[in-house]
Every structure is written in C-alpha cells, then in structure tokens.
C-alpha cells in the first residue's frame with residue numbers, strides 16, 4: 001500500500017488536534033502536531049532567554065538545537081538533545097510568545113526540514129502514513145499531500161472550546177499574528193477541502209474526512 005499523507009490546517013482550537021488524533025487511529029497514521037514543535041522550540045528559546053526580536057540570538061540558538069523525534073504511542077514528540085518536550089509547551093508564557101517566534105523565516109526553515117523528515121519516522125515505525133496538523137502543512141510542508149483539509153470555526157465557538165480545556169490562551173491574537181505574517185501565513189490553500197466545524201461534533205468532522213479518504217483508498 002502506498003504511503004499516505006493527510007494534511008490538516010486551521011486556526012487555534014479549530015478542531016485539528018482531536019480530529020487528527022482520531023484519524024491516526026482509524027487509518028494507522030503517525031500523528032504529528034506541528035504546533036507542538038513550534039511550542040517546544042519557543043519554550044527552549046525562552047529557557048535560553050532568547051527573544052524573538054533578536055535575530056542574531058535566534059540564529060545562534062537555532063544552530064545549537066539538536067532536534068530529534070520520539071514516538072509515543074501514535075504521536076511524534078520532539079526531543080531537544082536528551083529532553084522530550086513536555087507540559088511546559090502549553091504554558092501561558094509559551095502561548096504568548098509562540099506566534100512571534102513562528103513568524104521568523106529562519107526558524108520556519110529549520111522546522112520545514114524537520115517536519116518533512118517525519119515521513120521517514122512514520123515509515124521506520126511501521127505506520128501506513130502520517131496525519132500532520134498545523135498552519136502551513138497543505139500549503140508549504142506537504143503541498144502534494146494525498147489529502148488536505150482546512151478547518152475553521154467561528155471565534156466565539158473556538159474560545160469556548162479552549163476555555164473548556166481549561167487553557168488561558170489568546171487565540172484571537174495568535175490567529176491575527178499567524179494570518180498576517182509574511183512567512184507562510186495561515187490560509188486555506190487552493191484545492192484543499194474546507195470544513196466549517198462551528199456546528200459539527202468531533203465525530204461529524206472526522207466522518208467527513210474519513211469518508212473523503214476512504215473513497216480514494
């Protein structure tokens with residue numbers, strides 16, 4: 001069977017994580033949450049007191065990063081040296097800084113190579129393919145993915161979902177920064193399947209995507 005790549009993009013709390021996790025189980029795909037990668041690198045920069053508005057310091061820190069991957073169940077987890085990214089990547093501080101680091105072209109370039117290499121990780125671990133979620137997966141990382149979905153939901157509903165998760169997160173501000181940046185902004189790529197999840201349950205979102213995938217398998 002050919003290796004399958006499913007790309008899921010969307011704003012904060014659009015339903016990407018839950019749906020990609022479920023699809024990973026249904027189709028035996030490695031689940032890759034690229035937001036967790038931007039978060040892990042941001043946490044590391046903060047740990048080193050590197051600021052997003054100091055390009056030279058970001059450059060130097062990037063050159064020292066030793067990025068690796070650990071597979072935890074069905075999910076890929078970024079490792080930095082001998083440490084795996086943990087709960088600290090969901091902290092308030094990381095929420096507030098991640099979009100500023102994610103706007104730096106050089107940082108995105110480093111993660112682009114790393115993210116593409118996740119296909120090899122999936123193969124090495126015997127997965128049938130991968131489902132990767134983020135902001136620029138269908139547009140930049142895997143524009144030739146077998147399936148590309150773009151999820152969106154109205155702002156009130158997304159804020160409600162995030163609050164339900166107990167997270168303090170400025171999703172409106174992150175979406176504004178992510179959509180307006182010059183380097184691979186958040187946008188629905190041409191040819192992707194756009195799904196409005198505002199009034200859909202998780203099961204309904206997953207069923208739509210799974211139905212689309214199943215017709216071509």
Ligand code: C5P
Nearest residue numbers: 012034035038098099102134135136174
């Ligand atoms: O998906 P999540 O909300 O955890 O992503 C955190 C942040 O990482 C986003 O707000 C965005 O700034 C950045 N990101 C990105 N490109 C991706 C995934 C995440 O710029 N592919």
